Structure formats: structure tokens, C-alpha cells
Amino acid sequence: MFIKLNDRVYLNMAKITRMKIDHVEDGIRVRFYEGQDQVAKSKRFETTDDASAWIEELLKQVK
Template sequence: MFVKLNDRVYLNLARITRIKIDQVEDGIRIRFYEGQDQVAKSQKFASIEEADQWLEKFLKIEK
């Protein structure tokens, strides 16, 4: 299933094997991996909690 990440990127969620929330030099980002290869990353977030909320909404995960 393809989902729109941003204006130019669509992800095939069937191929994503790992999703990681990372603190990087320019802020917090969510990285998407196929096996060992990073295939996409999200916009910057101010906090890990904000990134986690965005990811849950993006993947339509309900608690």
C-alpha cells in the first residue's frame, strides 16, 4: 500500500521493514528503512513525542 509522505515522496509500506525516530544534527526525524537501506525521512520535529504523534496519525494507529 502506497502512502504520501510529502509533496514528492510516496512510500510503499509493504516494503518498509523498520521505522526509527532519530535525534540528528538538525532536529528529530523519522527514518524509513527497507532492510539496511534508508529510503526516506520525514520533516523535522521539535520533540520525540511530537514525532511519535505524527507517526501514529500518518500510519493511522489507534490506541
């Protein structure tokens, strides 16, 4: 199933094998992986709680 990640990116959630909340130089981002390859990353978040809440909302679209 495809979900809208942002204005330009749709993800095929059937192929996503893991999602990782990662601290990067410009803030906190959620990274999406197919196997070992990163295929997308989210917008920047201020806290990991914000990122977790965003993932939960995103996953509600899959159900």
C-alpha cells in the same frame, strides 16, 4: 499500500521494515528503512512526542 510522506514522496509501506525516530544535527526526524537501506526521512520535529504522534497519524492511512 502507498502513503504520502510529503509533497514529493510516496512510500510503499508493504516494503518498509522499520521506522526509527532519530536525533540528527538539525532536530528530530523519522527514518524509514527497507532492510538495512534508508529509503526516506521525514520532516524535522521539535520533540520525540511530536514525531511519535506524526507516525501514528501516518499509520492510520495504512489501515
